[in-house]
Amino acid sequence: MKKYASFFRIRFTTGLQYRIAAYAGIATQFAWGFMEVLMFRAFYRADAAAFPMSFSQLSSYIWLQQAFLALFMTWFFDNDIFASITGGNIAYELVRPMDLYGMWFVKNLASRLSKAVLRCMPILVVAAFLPVPYKLLLPVSFPSFLVFLFSMLLGFCMVVAFGMLIPLCFRNPYDRRFADGVSFRSGCPSAVFTGQYPRNPGASAVCIHAESAVFDLCGIYFLW
Amino acid sequence: MIQLTDICKTFKVAKRSAGMGEAVKALFKREYTLIPALKDVSFTIGDGEMVGYIGPNGAGKSSTIKIMSGILTPDSGECKINGLTPWKDRVEHVKNIGVVFGQRSQLWWDVPVIDSFELIKDIYKVEDSLFKRNLEEMVTLLNLQEIIKTPARQLSLGQRMRCEIAASLLHSPKILFLDEPTIGLDAVSKIAVRSFIRDINREHKTTVILTTHDMQDIEALTDRILLIGKGHILLDGPLQEIKKQHSRYKTLTVDYIGGPVPPAEGMRVTKALDGQLTAVVDTQVLSVSAAIAYLSERAEVSDISVTGATAEEMVVSLYEEYAI
Numbered sequence: 001m002k003k004y005a006s007f008f009r010i011r012f013t014t015g016l017q018y019r020i021a022a023y024a025g026i027a028t029q030f031a032w033g034f035m036e037v038l039m040f041r042a043f044y045r046a047d048a049a050a051f052p053m054s055f056s057q058l059s060s061y062i063w064l065q066q067a068f069l070a071l072f073m074t075w076f077f078d079n080d081i082f083a084s085i086t087g088g089n090i091a092y093e094l095v096r097p098m099d100l101y102g103m104w105f106v107k108n109l110a111s112r113l114s115k116a117v118l119r120c121m122p123i124l125v126v127a128a129f130l131p132v133p134y135k136l137l138l139p140v141s142f143p144s145f146l147v148f149l150f151s152m153l154l155g156f157c158m159v160v161a162f163g164m165l166i167p168l169c170f171r172n173p174y175d176r177r178f179a180d181g182v183s184f185r186s187g188c189p190s191a192v193f194t195g196q197y198p199r200n201p202g203a204s205a206v207c208i209h210a211e212s213a214v215f216d217l218c219g220i221y222f223l224w
Numbered sequence: 225m226i227q228l229t230d231i232c233k234t235f236k237v238a239k240r241s242a243g244m245g246e247a248v249k250a251l252f253k254r255e256y257t258l259i260p261a262l263k264d265v266s267f268t269i270g271d272g273e274m275v276g277y278i279g280p281n282g283a284g285k286s287s288t289i290k291i292m293s294g295i296l297t298p299d300s301g302e303c304k305i306n307g308l309t310p311w312k313d314r315v316e317h318v319k320n321i322g323v324v325f326g327q328r329s330q331l332w333w334d335v336p337v338i339d340s341f342e343l344i345k346d347i348y349k350v351e352d353s354l355f356k357r358n359l360e361e362m363v364t365l366l367n368l369q370e371i372i373k374t375p376a377r378q379l380s381l382g383q384r385m386r387c388e389i390a391a392s393l394l395h396s397p398k399i400l401f402l403d404e405p406t407i408g409l410d411a412v413s414k415i416a417v418r419s420f421i422r423d424i425n426r427e428h429k430t431t432v433i434l435t436t437h438d439m440q441d442i443e444a445l446t447d448r449i450l451l452i453g454k455g456h457i458l459l460d461g462p463l464q465e466i467k468k469q470h471s472r473y474k475t476l477t478v479d480y481i482g483g484p485v486p487p488a489e490g491m492r493v494t495k496a497l498d499g500q501l502t503a504v505v506d507t508q509v510l511s512v513s514a515a516i517a518y519l520s521e522r523a524e525v526s527d528i529s530v531t532g533a534t535a536e537e538m539v540v541s542l543y544e545e546y547a548i
Contacts, residue, residue: 002346002349003346003347003349005346006342006343006346006347007343007346007347010332010335010339010340010343013335013339014332014334014335017334087328088328089328089329089330091290091293091295091323091325091328092323092325092328092329092330094293094294094295094314094318095293095294095295095318095321095323096318096347096348097315097316097318097319097347097348098315098347099315
């Protein structure tokens with residue numbers, strides 16, 4: 001277990017070095033978050049009764065989503081691993097007395113977590129100080145907060161495990177483009193099903209996403 | 225103990241001719257050729273041996289190393305290394321080996337070298353005391369004091385290679401595979417790396433298998449060479465013996481005073497200047513001493529030098545002999 005912990009540590013500290021990328025990420029997530037909140041505001045004005053939760057609950061959901069995006073983005077896969085497959089450095093990974101799946105899983109966990117740690121704090125803090133319907137609300141109780149953390153952990157592991165399917169799509173080491181295709185195409189339907197795209201944002205948005213999902217499924221079909 | 229028996233490996237390579245039409249055709253039907261990289265490769269290497277594995281580019285050297293280190297699975301054949309089959313018992317097997325691929329890096333790019341070493345320590349579960357001892361030894365022998373705290377990306381190639389070699393020896397492996405360890409290094413670094421490998425082999429009885437194109441590496445390090453060409457093992461024997469067989473011809477350069485000297489039988493003049501003669505002597509016809517005696521009888525010799533075949537020439541003549 002210690003080796004996995006060290007592996008995690010070194011990947012995590014490497015990830016923490018990319019400060020500029022983190023600033024850019026924070027800016028993007030803010031812009032995106034505000035856009036979504038404002039878009040939903042328009043939908044709520046049209047018919048608030050059509051939604052299963054209140055607008056301020058939804059705002060909290062969006063801010064959490066933006067803060068922890070790095071943990072749950074299904075279309076992201078650690079580039080180091082792709083590079084090691086195409087560049088041949090995988091030879092060094094195979095001469096280590098470790099299970100390759102475990103090694104890559106931990107690598108992925110660490111690189112996502114390092115991204116999230118850098119990005120989440122400013123977003124959470126700012127979102128907590130926004131005016132009332134738009135702000136991030138505190139959890140209703142401490143137990144529910146614990147359950148939230150636990151479900152977040154499970155979701156995180158689930159997303160990484162899903163991502164681990166992508167290197168399986170390499171039919172040979174030079175197949176980067178094929179695997180990229182699968183990873184990008186699979187990103188869209190999985191984003192819909194994991195709720196990263198709005199689940200009930202009015203008919204038009206659903207249509208657009210459904211359309212792109214169908215398009216993506218066709219893409220996967222033809223790529224195979 | 226390393227034992228390979230009838231190892232075969234074939235690679236499948238997609239092929240098409242040039243041109244747009246062919247490219248479109250290849251979209252629907254792709255043609256493959258099978259490239260046999262290794263054909264019935266067999267050899268045995270004892271503990272503590274130092275073996276040079278040579279052959280031209282694409283001969284199958286790296287494939288053999290990769291099979292022996294458990295990275296590639298051969299199509300057929302058997303390989304037993306200290307009782308284990310590398311590709312079947314990979315995790316168990318790789319605990320006992322160290323590998324350096326000269327063209328790749330095992331160090332983490334952005335962190336100081338020592339962090340990579342610490343990670344390797346945890347991966348191989350090296351005891352603290354052993355790690356400390358090994359690290360000290362590497363640091364002194366390879367002169368790493370200055371560079372161990374620098375991130376790998378800021379090291380020169382020579383510095384990085386010294387760190388790579390240290391990294392592959394931190395867990396005291398019984399077998400060390402070196403795939404072109406001196407590629408791209410300057411003379412000083414090459415000599416440092418060579419003397420280090422020699423020391424490791426002598427002191428720890430580490431088995432070393434070395435592939436290289438640098439014949440000085442082979443000459444400086446190995447007693448035994450394995451020659452591979454087109455996937456076959458062509459030659460296996462002590463370096464000196466092979467060298468002797470392939471050093472039938474010696475080159476004689478003579479400075480002399482006097483008129484032109486006619487060559488003796490078994491002597492072929494390659495360059496004749498006024499007062500200087502360069503000739504190749506076929507030692508099976510005429511011994512070197514007889515050639516010198518012959519020349520000094522006929523002219524007043526002021527300087528003379530004899531050069532035998534270098535390892536480089538020997539390898540070229542081997543490649544020619546086996547048409548690889």
